[in-house]
Amino acid sequence: MTDEILLGELTTALSCQSGVKIHINYAEKISGGDINETYKLSTTEGSLFLKMNDAHIYPDMFVRELNGLNILRSTNAITVPRPLASGTVGDKGFLVTEFMEKGGVTPDFWENFGASLSRIHRQTQTYYGFPETNYIGTLKQYNTPYSSWPVFYAFNRLQPLTRAAYDQQVVDKGMVVQMEHLWKQLPGMFPDEKPALLHGDLWSGNFMVGKDGRACIYDPAVYYGNREMDLAMTRLFGGFDTRFYYSYQTMYPLAEGWQSRIGVCQLYPLMVHLLLFGGSYYNSVKEILDEF
Template sequence: MILQIDESWYQELNLGQVYQVTPVSGGDINLAFAVESDQGKYFLKVQPSNQASFFNHEKEGLDLINTVANAPRVIKIGTFKNCGYLIQRFVDFGAGSQYDLGQLVAKLHQKHAPKFGLDHDVLNAKNPKINQWQSNWSDFYIDQRLNVLVKLVKEKGYWNNYRQKLFMNYKDMIVRYYQKNPVVPSLLHGDLWNGNVGFEKNHQPILFDPDVFYGNREMDIAMTLLFGGFTDEFYQGYNSIYPLSHGWQQRMIWYQVYYLLAHLNLFGETYGPSLETALERSLNE
């Protein structure tokens, strides 16, 4: 879709005298622009045929992360010409230390809550998140993450008896383990792959595009290992601030099950074999 950011938009955004607006890459669900004005440089995301409320969760996540770590600062969200939009400060990227990035994520995870979840569900995503507060991690993870996605992939025909058998055994294992090994709810980024982290020009690590909730911090760590892009220094930096519990390496595959299930729902059967392998490994390690 082609969207013209014209002078009527300039007045709505209220960013001073606008010199230039340039389309940039903004992911697969939003239009995105770099806006340069006499007040500075900004990043504008636009969601056509939607409302400002589309960006409520993203703003909430960035604001929460900024209480303890570093993320782009949200200037404003709004609705204009039947489009929802979000403005944040523009990040000029540079290089930095993976060790420092690991420490930043550890500081994020040190922000705790009494229960697992969030104040609201996230239902406007292709992988919906049910965030009702729960005291028990396995209840939250199974009922409000796994079962939600399994229902969707069944409806799309990406399920079979073998996957169902593995899945039932996997859920039983999760329940048994966390009955004996409770965890503290941590603020999670929620989508911590290498495309959602970076470094500013001053080398400071920064996190963006979050999908926050309070959960088991090993979920974020598992995501970093699923698609690569994080070095050994990242985990060393993390553990220097907030050491992971004994056996965490073996549990990573448990949470990669969730992310592979999410990809199965989004992209289809191409992720089916990887999901089966992850379920098998979870039960054998």
């Protein structure tokens, strides 16, 4: 980051919001995914993590992420980076959190991770949804409250993405019809269960091994939903160790028939990836829909 004016504005914003006078010595660009610019900040308060993006395109993305980090932290179930500030400097939106140092796994890492997720999922409320619209990747995630999980999943998750994919000519009319057919079957698929607090985007790229050898999770897309969504997401893109799933199931057993619903729950993240990264995910979506 070479823009000294931008760095100065960021220093002021960070000091004001954190309540501590912080001076940024320098910013080192680091890898941090496909969506945001990411930096390691060397400051008078130690190392911090910064992510930035276009404030005009995503004006509220990082304040929504900050809210998500805070609600996950409030569970005291697992390590979550402490958010320090978010806002806009110049034409950039930003989020600053503590910088999490990597460590080596403990022998019970996966068992502890599974148990920690089960404790997050035991946090509940009276409806499916969240008080605000937030983001998954760069896509808006709608959280209009519903008392029914199948209705929530159809109207807030699958329907908006299917419409967007059709408008962008990523899917054809035939797939839209298949999706509509699936929506009608959802009420008979899912048993009644209390809404669970979800990370919302839990895959191998959104956790790390912290200095204490335990899991640290970040980049959330939180809402209260069916907890099978988080578990199904973990099985994509390589999956987690089998000890993770055994521990979770021991601590908080899933409802009968959960195996048959994995694909249905994976449709949402697969549609997100189809919209963000292109047609290579089309066949994965089609394979699931063809089963119904």
